[in-house]
Amino acid sequence: MQSFQDSIFRLKQYWAERGCIIQEPYDVEVGAGTMCPETFLRVLGPDPYRVAYVQPSRRPADGRYGDNPNRLFKHSQFQVILKPSPDDIIEQYLGSLEAIGIDLKAHDIKFEEDNWEAPTLGAWGIGWQVMLDGLEISQFTYFQQCGGIDLDAVPAELTYGLERLTAFLQARDSVYEIEWAKGFSYGDVRYRDELQYSVYNFEMADIKTLWKLFDLHEGEATRLLAAYDPKSPVKKRFPLLPTYDHVLKCSNLFNTLDARGAISVTERVGVIQRVRKMAVGVAQAWADQSRVEAAAEVAE
Amino acid sequence: MSLPFLLEIGTEEVPDWMIKNALEDLRARFVALGIPHESVQVDATPRRLVLRASGLVERQADSEELVFGPSEGAPEQAVEGFARKHGVSRSDLGLRSKSRGQSDSVSGSGGQSHSRSGSGGQSHSVSGSAGQSHSTSGSQYYSFTRRVAGRTTAEILAAALPGIVLGIYFPKTMYWTGKNGPRFIRPIRWLVALLGEEVAPFEVGGVRSGGVSSGHRRLGAAEVPVTCADYEQRLRDNCVILSADERRARIVAGLAGAKVDPVLLDTLVYLTEYPTAIEGSFDPAFLELPAEVLVTVMRHHQRYFSVEDAEGKLLPRFFAVMNIGSDPEGFVRRGNERVLRARFTDARFFWDSDQKKKLADRRKDLAAVTFQAKLGSYRDKAKRMKTLVKELGGKPAAVRAADLCKCDLTTELVKEFPELQGVLGGLYARAQGEREDVWQAIYDHYKPVSMEDSIPRNAAGRVVALADKLDTLRGCFRVGLIPTGSRDPFALRRAAQGVVKILVEGKMELPLLDLLEGNAELTAFFQERVKFYFKDARGFQYDEVNAAMAAGWSNLADLDARLVRIQGLRTSPDFEPLAASFKRIRNILEQAKYEGAAAAIREDLLEEEPEKELYREYRSIAGQPIESVISRLRPKVDLFFDKVLVNAPLEEVRQNRLQLLYELRREFSKVADFSEIVTTS
Numbered sequence: 013m014q015s016f017q018d019s020i021f022r023l024k025q026y027w028a029e030r031g032c033i034i035q036e037p038y039d040v041e042v043g044a045g046t047m048c049p050e051t052f053l054r055v056l057g058p059d060p061y062r063v064a065y066v067q068p069s070r071r072p073a074d075g076r077y078g079d080n081p082n083r084l085f086k087h088s089q090f091q092v093i094l095k096p097s098p099d100d101i102i103e104q105y106l107g108s109l110e111a112i113g114i115d116l117k118a119h120d121i122k123f124e125e126d127n128w129e130a131p132t133l134g135a136w137g138i139g140w141q142v143m144l145d146g147l148e149i150s151q152f153t154y155f156q157q158c159g160g161i162d163l164d165a166v167p168a169e170l171t172y173g174l175e176r177l178t179a180f181l182q183a184r185d186s187v188y189e190i191e192w193a194k195g196f197s198y199g200d201v202r203y204r205d206e207l208q209y210s211v212y213n214f215e216m217a218d219i220k221t222l223w224k225l226f227d228l229h230e231g232e233a234t235r236l237l238a239a240y241d242p243k244s245p246v247k248k249r250f251p252l253l254p255t256y257d258h259v260l261k262c263s264n265l266f267n268t269l270d271a272r273g274a275i276s277v278t279e280r281v282g283v284i285q286r287v288r289k290m291a292v293g294v295a296q297a298w299a300d301q302s303r304v305e306a307a308a309e310v311a312e
Numbered sequence: 313m314s315l316p317f318l319l320e321i322g323t324e325e326v327p328d329w330m331i332k333n334a335l336e337d338l339r340a341r342f343v344a345l346g347i348p349h350e351s352v353q354v355d356a357t358p359r360r361l362v363l364r365a366s367g368l369v370e371r372q373a374d375s376e377e378l379v380f381g382p383s384e385g386a387p388e389q390a391v392e393g394f395a396r397k398h399g400v401s402r403s404d405l406g407l408r409s410k411s412r413g414q415s416d417s418v419s420g421s422g423g424q425s426h427s428r429s430g431s432g433g434q435s436h437s438v439s440g441s442a443g444q445s446h447s448t449s450g451s452q453y454y455s456f457t458r459r460v461a462g463r464t465t466a467e468i469l470a471a472a473l474p475g476i477v478l479g480i481y482f483p484k485t486m487y488w489t490g491k492n493g494p495r496f497i498r499p500i501r502w503l504v505a506l507l508g509e510e511v512a513p514f515e516v517g518g519v520r521s522g523g524v525s526s527g528h529r530r531l532g533a534a535e536v537p538v539t540c541a542d543y544e545q546r547l548r549d550n551c552v553i554l555s556a557d558e559r560r561a562r563i564v565a566g567l568a569g570a571k572v573d574p575v576l577l578d579t580l581v582y583l584t585e586y587p588t589a590i591e592g593s594f595d596p597a598f599l600e601l602p603a604e605v606l607v608t609v610m611r612h613h614q615r616y617f618s619v620e621d622a623e624g625k626l627l628p629r630f631f632a633v634m635n636i637g638s639d640p641e642g643f644v645r646r647g648n649e650r651v652l653r654a655r656f657t658d659a660r661f662f663w664d665s666d667q668k669k670k671l672a673d674r675r676k677d678l679a680a681v682t683f684q685a686k687l688g689s690y691r692d693k694a695k696r697m698k699t700l701v702k703e704l705g706g707k708p709a710a711v712r713a714a715d716l717c718k719c720d721l722t723t724e725l726v727k728e729f730p731e732l733q734g735v736l737g738g739l740y741a742r743a744q745g746e747r748e749d750v751w752q753a754i755y756d757h758y759k760p761v762s763m764e765d766s767i768p769r770n771a772a773g774r775v776v777a778l779a780d781k782l783d784t785l786r787g788c789f790r791v792g793l794i795p796t797g798s799r800d801p802f803a804l805r806r807a808a809q810g811v812v813k814i815l816v817e818g819k820m821e822l823p824l825l826d827l828l829e830g831n832a833e834l835t836a837f838f839q840e841r842v843k844f845y846f847k848d849a850r851g852f853q854y855d856e857v858n859a860a861m862a863a864g865w866s867n868l869a870d871l872d873a874r875l876v877r878i879q880g881l882r883t884s885p886d887f888e889p890l891a892a893s894f895k896r897i898r899n900i901l902e903q904a905k906y907e908g909a910a911a912a913i914r915e916d917l918l919e920e921e922p923e924k925e926l927y928r929e930y931r932s933i934a935g936q937p938i939e940s941v942i943s944r945l946r947p948k949v950d951l952f953f954d955k956v957l958v959n960a961p962l963e964e965v966r967q968n969r970l971q972l973l974y975e976l977r978r979e980f981s982k983v984a985d986f987s988e989i990v991t992t993s
Contacts, residue, residue, distance in 0.1 A: 076661075079661070080658065080661050081654065081657060082654050082657070082658055083658070096490065097488065099499075099501065102324055102529075103534075106529065106530070116529075116530040117530050117531060117636070118636075118639075118640075118641060118643050118644075119636075119643055119644060119647070120632075120634035120635055120636055120644045120647075121529070121530070121635065122583055122584070122635055123324070123325035123358070124325075124583065125325075125327035125328070125329075127484070138484070138486040138498070140325060144647070145634075145643065145644050145646075145647025145648055145651065146614055146616075146632060146647060146648040146651040146652070147647065147650075147651045154486055154488055154499075156486055156487070162491055163491065164490060164491050165490050165491075166486075166487060166488050166489070166490060166493075180647065180650075183646070183650065185650060185653060185654065185657075273677075273680060275680070280682070281682075281685060
């Protein structure tokens with residue numbers, strides 16, 4: 013049987029062969045692979061980039077104490093960015109499914125319209141959800157805008173839901189029953205995460221503390237953004253990546269507070285705006301900083 | 313020679329619901345080119361938009377144009393110079409006057425013709441002969457006729473096709489080659505453009521047109537050379553069925569016993585290139601869940617057809633439609649069954665966990681659900697609705713339903729299936745022991761969702777549904793969220809239509825106008841909706857609706873009853889003449905600016921016999937329904953207008969006559985303002 017990790021190995025191998033850098037998961041908590049700097053910042057500007065990585069993605073509100081066979085607080089996305097997107101991108105994508113052992117002549121694949129939008133990131137794209145025998149296994153998006161910026165080169169983002177895909181390959185009804193590695197089920201590895209984070213996110217997270225943390229991270233990100241000077245000769249030293257980490261912290265705290273039921277109607281829109289403002293600020297500074305680097309390279 | 317034309321725009325998967333409109337737009341843009349043709353046909357699958365035409369000429373007809381030179385009196389050198397410049401001999405020049413629009417030196421047309429005159433035929437007659445009716449003046453000019461060769465159709469197509477392709481309207485487009493690149497619904501990956509055997513060459517977004525199509529993504533070849541003649545067959549050989557009707561027939565043929573939902577069927581027709589239906593089943597234990605939930609999962613989320621028995625009871629079976637030809641190993645069936653099992657398990661999980669907190673205990677949670685930024689939360693809305701339900705005379709069951717009806721918005725199952733809000737609230741209320749009229753009112757309170765949909769089944773539901781819609785309308789209009797043109801993001805037209813339908817069909821005697829907070833815009837909005845309802849949904853004539861509404865439209869149940877009466881009256885031979893008389897009365901009163909007097913009609917001032925007769929008739933029939941008196945009234949009115957001059961010389965008499973007409977009109981305008989009736993005479 014092809015284990016959870018076998019599928020990951022094969023996907024990494026497949027995309028590495030197609031010119032992708034294989035990254036490891038980002039080490040700050042995120043809600044989706046899209047939010048990692050490897051996607052959010054790298055899609056900006058005209059430079060080509062190809063990267064693939066697994067990203068554990070945290071959705072506090074989706075936690076179910078490990079009771080629900082299909083819902084997870086933390087699921088694993090396999091994320092691929094191809095910038096600019098090659099003309100045969102869909103063929104390459106279908107090839108990746110065949111590489112993990114799916115015979116597409118004997119299975120039903122459909123591309124159903126599903127456009128993606130992330131208000132907190134000022135980002136949206138056009139694309140599909142990919143259905144395999146009625147199961148949504150991937151999100152396929154042509155990015156159009158990120159951080160409020162129209163993208164120069166159009167990247168294709170492929171996101172595979174690894175748990176679902178593996179459950180499909182192993183014909184399991186519950187995520188917890190899938191084989192992660194020989195002798196270890198997904199439940200063996202992740203059940204405690206699901207239970208304990210559900211308890212924390214829904215019951216025990218201290219709302220005041222979370223708000224305090226939110227304010228601290230927001231303050232730090234805002235302070236840094238205000239200090240970024242586009243005219244500075246040494247602006248390429250400026251720590252935009254650490255700034256962005258604070259934005260990600262805010263995003264995750266917002267999600268946790270939301271799951272905790274701590275964000276009222278009137279607050280909600282406002283908090284999304286606050287996160288968006290920081291994310292857009294980082295994206296614009298990053299685009300500016302990259303332009304200088306590109307210009308400097310040309311000069312050299 | 314007559315040629316066929318084939319255009320195939322090869323794309324990545326186009327959203328199914330956009331395809332039909334895109335095809336019609338493509339057809340219209342081709343026809344607008346004005347290239348003569350015998351027939352044109354459009355087809356599509358998710359990956360190709362196709363236009364095929366027949367009977368195109370190879371070359372557009374030659375045409376002739378007049379070239380004008382110097383005027384009649386010009387020096388000879390100028391005339392010869394003109395001839396030399398254009399390479400014609402002096403003797404070829406003739407004198408002609410210019411017709412309107414020929415002020416430039418060149419007239420006539422070099423463009424394509426719209427007539428089917430055949431190659432070499434003359435498309436435009438040259439309007440060169442002097443003394444035509446168009447000529448503007450007597451002055452004449454030296455001129456000659458030049459023959460212009462028609463462009464080849466291939467040239468015209470090559471020049472026009474990029475604009476036609478990129479001009480096709482889609483609700484949302486993207487760019488894919490980079491910023492400032494072309495925009496289309498999805499990336500264009502290949503283009504076939506054949507005129508006869510030749511390629512009509514053009515390029516869009518780096519893709520050049522050619523003669524090579526593409527088959528089914530996995531069952532066909534990636535590259536499929538085609539000709540105009542074998543195109544459809546070559547696609548079929550590569551597992552692509554071009555005809556939507558044929559795909560539809562293929563699907564339906566595999567749906568034995570299923571309930572064929574036409575909307576779902578259409579979706580699947582445009583989601584597939586090679587559709588085949590397969591049957592699956594699920595554990596009958598799931599039938600304990602409400603059928604509403606099961607059907608929603610199957611139809612809306614999984615795009616399956618559900619199956620019912622003869623009594624309409626859901627069976628544990630379904631049909632899925634796949635985009636391949638067969639499933640000999642049962643992979644696809646088992647995959648779909650597993651997905652459905654997971655979906656149903658989820659639904660059951662949510663159904664069970666939602667039950668742990670009663671609807672009544674969820675009321676305060678609604679404070680965290682936004683209704684609209686300026687209009688507060690659903691908790692605010694629910695409170696307003698409760699007050700409104702009481703104002704509308706709702707019984708305790710309706711008040712209870714209003715109190716609970718929005719609480720399902722906080723349940724997991726509604727978050728999962730937003731389209732089931734209301735319905736699930738009703739089901740939860742039933743499961744939690746609410747009275748039947750209460751849970752049914754909650755279940756139905758979004759109804760009617762369309763003109764065809766029925767109104768809530770019980771009185772409590774009708775009051776709650778009214779309160780919900782009225783609250784939305786009043787709030788939105790108050791804060792300026794008013795629909796404009798096609799923009800109606802809060803579906804206010806549907807809400808207002810729902811209010812009208814409930815008031816009329818529920819026979820609710822409520823004063824609608826008093827419920828609109830004196831908002832003039834909202835009143836005008838409702839007036840349109842009321843007219844629309846009675847005209848378009850109920851089929852009354854527009855003048856009947858105008859006439860009845862002119863006599864008041866606040867009580868819609870009453871308006872409905874009056875309209876039915878007018879329709880009955882219309883069959884009477886006296887109706888139209890009487891309506892014409894009422895129009896005359898209205899005109900007389902308007903001209904005299906007469907708006908009624910406090911004093912009663914003075915019998916002593918009635919002079920002539922017809923006038924007295926009309927008065928006596930009016931006195932004797934006042935208060936009786938118009939149906940029973942119309943035949944008596946009409947001759948008296950006719951006689952009055954025949955014999956009596958309203959504008960009597962004596963002011964007192966004149967005023968008295970005006971008062972008689974005024975009272976007559978008022979008396980018989982309670983059902984309708986008959987002067988609004990359009991009469992044929």
